Amino acid sequence: MKEQDLVAQIRKKQSFLCIGLDVDLEKIPPHLLQKEDPIFSFNKAIIDATHDLAVAYKPNTAFYEAYGLKGWRALEKTINYLNTNHPNIFTIADAKRGDIGNTSTRYAKAFYETMAFDSITVAPYMGKDSVEPFLEFEDKHAILLALTSNHGAYDFQTKQVEGTQLYKEVLKTSTTWKNADRLMYVVGATKAEYLKEIRHIIPNNFLLVPGVGAQGGSLKEVCTYGLNDHVGLLINSSRGILYASNGEDFAEAARTKAEALQQEMKDILSKA
Amino acid sequence: MKEQDLVAQIRKKQSFLCIGLDVDLEKIPPHLLQKEDPIFSFNKAIIDATHDLAVAYKPNTAFYEAYGLKGWRALEKTINYLNTNHPNIFTIADAKRGDIGNTSTRYAKAFYETMAFDSITVAPYMGKDSVEPFLEFEDKHAILLALTSNHGAYDFQTKQVEGTQLYKEVLKTSTTWKNADRLMYVVGATKAEYLKEIRHIIPNNFLLVPGVGAQGGSLKEVCTYGLNDHVGLLINSSRGILYASNGEDFAEAARTKAEALQQEMKDILSKA
Numbered sequence: 001m002k003e004q005d006l007v008a009q010i011r012k013k014q015s016f017l018c019i020g021l022d023v024d025l026e027k028i029p030p031h032l033l034q035k036e037d038p039i040f041s042f043n044k045a046i047i048d049a050t051h052d053l054a055v056a057y058k059p060n061t062a063f064y065e066a067y068g069l070k071g072w073r074a075l076e077k078t079i080n081y082l083n084t085n086h087p088n089i090f091t092i093a094d095a096k097r098g099d100i101g102n103t104s105t106r107y108a109k110a111f112y113e114t115m116a117f118d119s120i121t122v123a124p125y126m127g128k129d130s131v132e133p134f135l136e137f138e139d140k141h142a143i144l145l146a147l148t149s150n151h152g153a154y155d156f157q158t159k160q161v162e163g164t165q166l167y168k169e170v171l172k173t174s175t176t177w178k179n180a181d182r183l184m185y186v187v188g189a190t191k192a193e194y195l196k197e198i199r200h201i202i203p204n205n206f207l208l209v210p211g212v213g214a215q216g217g218s219l220k221e222v223c224t225y226g227l228n229d230h231v232g233l234l235i236n237s238s239r240g241i242l243y244a245s246n247g248e249d250f251a252e253a254a255r256t257k258a259e260a261l262q263q264e265m266k267d268i269l270s271k272a
Numbered sequence: 273m274k275e276q277d278l279v280a281q282i283r284k285k286q287s288f289l290c291i292g293l294d295v296d297l298e299k300i301p302p303h304l305l306q307k308e309d310p311i312f313s314f315n316k317a318i319i320d321a322t323h324d325l326a327v328a329y330k331p332n333t334a335f336y337e338a339y340g341l342k343g344w345r346a347l348e349k350t351i352n353y354l355n356t357n358h359p360n361i362f363t364i365a366d367a368k369r370g371d372i373g374n375t376s377t378r379y380a381k382a383f384y385e386t387m388a389f390d391s392i393t394v395a396p397y398m399g400k401d402s403v404e405p406f407l408e409f410e411d412k413h414a415i416l417l418a419l420t421s422n423h424g425a426y427d428f429q430t431k432q433v434e435g436t437q438l439y440k441e442v443l444k445t446s447t448t449w450k451n452a453d454r455l456m457y458v459v460g461a462t463k464a465e466y467l468k469e470i471r472h473i474i475p476n477n478f479l480l481v482p483g484v485g486a487q488g489g490s491l492k493e494v495c496t497y498g499l500n501d502h503v504g505l506l507i508n509s510s511r512g513i514l515y516a517s518n519g520e521d522f523a524e525a526a527r528t529k530a531e532a533l534q535q536e537m538k539d540i541l542s543k544a
Binding site: 063096 | 339371372376399401442
């Protein structure tokens with residue numbers, strides 16, 4: 001998907017909500033466990049109930065891999081369902097991959113071609129030649145980890161490296177890579193105050209912001225510092241939406257939670 | 273697998289060879305493409321031909337994910353085949369995972385439990401709480417990326433951070449994490465001269481060393497600086513062994529290549 005088409009969807013839906021499809025069989029409504037494919041059944045119900053409120057969906061691969069083959073099959077069914085029924089939705093494989101060049105190319109093929117995701121999250125530790133293979137595909141986007149929402153972000157990401165902080169060095173360096181205009185970045189909502197400086201380094205790129213809700217980040221704060229003239233934000237919520245209820249009404253309850261976030265976003269966009 | 277059992281296998285086989293099972297359908301012998309599961313057929317033949325010469329096998333997940341469901345199935349069959357037929361072999365999921373705590377736990381379950389690998393490679397960028405979940409499992413090992421074999425290693429890993437280089441900061445910091453005795457580290461053979469200083473920081477931990485052979489690293493140099501009193505090295509070779517021939521004799525040819533490396537290792541061990 002082209003970035004301009006994502007922006008058009010955001011304007012149309014008045015939403016920059018991304019829903020994280022992190023399916024945990026111990027948390028989904030028990031009645032779904034009778035289904036042939038509980039993971040996909042859950043995802044389908046959530047997507048059906050929320051697709052007019054969200055512009056992106058983001059399955060985290062860990063939750064699927066933990067269930068082995070049946071998990072991987074459910075992931076393939078989920079991305080196929082999204083691409084077939086909602087081609088205007090932006091899809092993110094939250095996989096945090098990264099390896100030496102020819103191996104990163106394999107991961108890119110796995111997520112951009114074998115499964116047709118629009119984007120994949122990528123870890124920066126191995127540098128330029130581990131990330132550039134993810135930038136070689138037209139209308140596909142690598143979403144680079146910059147400053148993550150967890151406490152461990154302070155172990156290395158915020159350490160001083162050559163006069164700046166490591167995550168800023170990652171941001172700056174990455175802008176020099178080939179097809180850097182296809183880069184987006186992960187910036188945790190739990191560190192909203194960092195967004196001001198981040199926007200100085202990368203004013204134009206989209207930011208994928210996890211950590212609103214369950215992890216404690218504030219949507220308003222993130223928007224104050226993170227919005228740019230083409231919005232430039234995707235705010236992710238996972239558990240807060242998915243597990244709003246574990247009864248028969250789970251999809252409806254998820255919709256209510258998504259709608260509350262979308263309304264907040266609509267307000268913010270109207271004032272911006 | 274306990275580390276002491278790995279060391280015992282190394283002593284017994286006089287080998288610290290790890291074979292990287294990076295299966296590329298465009299490189300394997302064409303006659304295997306007729307088989308029902310070419311990827312697994314190839315792996316099985318390689319394992320059957322080399323298991324007395326190698327102490328570890330390391331499938332890189334990228335190569336399997338690129339083929340979607342059938343790739344994931346072949347990966348599961350490969351680890352099951354190894355565990356059933358060669359329980360004394362150390363197995364490594366070269367997956368380079370890492371995410372926020374509860375998500376890393378999912379990855380740990382995927383690779384330690386759903387598939388019963390002995391170890392998984394892990395990226396350090398997200399810090400302590402992204403790595404510790406991989407250290408919670410008895411007799412399982414997280415192999416942390418420290419200094420990788422690719423050129424991109426110079427982008428961030430060797431940058432000065434608070435008076436030292438980032439990869440050394442990763443080494444030092446990680447030794448303070450819970451169950452740090454279960455940590456091993458990836459150090460590229462293309463940077464053998466760095467091993468001396470690395471051994472000062474982590475004298476006891478095993479190092480997984482890729483980059484010998486196709487990527488240009490020297491086995492002798494790695495051993496000069498990397499060996500410790502319980503060997504402490506696993507040297508990986510992938511392409512150099514797997515694709516020694518693409519005829520009917522591919523497994524035999526792979527064995528010849530593996531044997532040459534094992535002989536070199538035997539010589540080195542006898543002199544150490």
